[in-house]
Amino acid sequence: MHDLTPILSTVTASFLASFVEVVEAFTIVLAVGVTRSWRPALTGAALALALLAALVLAFGPLLALVPITVLQFIVGVLLILFGMRWLRKAILRSVGVIALHDEEAAFSKETAALQQQADDRRADYLAGLASFKAVLLEGVEVVFIVIAVGAAHAQTFYASLGALAAFILVTIIGLAVHRPLARVPENALKFAVGLMLTSFGIFWTGEGLGADWPGADLALLAIFAIIAVASFAIVRWLRDSHPKAAQGAAR
Incomplete structure (x- = not known):
């Protein structure tokens, strides 16, 4: 179990974070495919994936040139900021200060924009560009997460498996139902991902500074628990301080 802790945490963090990003990208690609046609939708998505793969192949090997402690510190700080x-x-979002992300609303908005471009001679080009931008922007975050959660302990392969599993799962479900995945508890997933990435960041920043964590990799679980308790306490405090916003979020 001790040896499996970093692997399981890496795969889980990569899967959950990638799942959220893939759902958002899939919503746009689906809107393009349904409103315009699948050719520009899939072409734009494929070009974005090819560019992302090229970036990983170009910059991935450079990480091997960075001393492990320096890499752990840099990645740790970035993960803290990102998480x-x-x-x-x-x-x-939990207390209603920021509106919850609505995939149905995003789908409707993108569909309406594409329908307005229906008479434009460049409609296929604009539709493909929308698909390309969505996949590229969300994909960049996925690539960063995969590299960040995997590089510090040489577990990029496991992080990649988590991201690939998320991509396959969202694609299968999305194509089967042919609708945005609006029922996915996206904010709960983002809460969990934020906790995991922040925990990874604190753990690896400490390792980069030479800290000797009690329990080694198992310290990740303790860090996660402490941050989770603190975060839920903040949510409770904000709900008590902003009851009207909390009631709006509950609805």
Whole structure:
């Protein structure tokens, strides 16, 4: 179990984070395919995936040139910043300060925009560009997460498996139902991902600074628990401080 802890945490963090990003990208690609046609939708998505693969192949090997402690520190700090951004938004959405992300609304908005371009001679080009941008922007975050959660302990392969599993699962479900995955508890997933990325960041920043964590990799679980308790306490405090916003979020 001790040896499996970093692998399981890496795969889980990569899967959950990638799942959220893939759902958002899939919503746009689906809107393009349903409203215009599947050719520009799939072409734009394929070009974006090819560009992402090229970026990984080009810059991935450079990580091997960076000393492991320096890499752990840099990746750790970036993960803290990245995870805290996700966590902050998830907390504010939980109490109603920020509106929950609605995949149905995003789908309708993108569909309406594509329908307005229907008479434009460049309609296929614009539709393909929308698909390309969605996959590229969300894909960049996926690539960063995969590299970040995998590089510090040489587990990029396991992180990639988590991201690939998320991509396959969203694609299968999305194509089967032919609708945006609006019922996915996205904010809960983002809350969990924010907790995991922040925990990884704190753990690896400490290792980069030479900290000797009690229990070695098992310290990740303790860090996660502490951050989770603190985050839920903040949510409780904000709900008590902003009862009207909390009631709006509950609805």
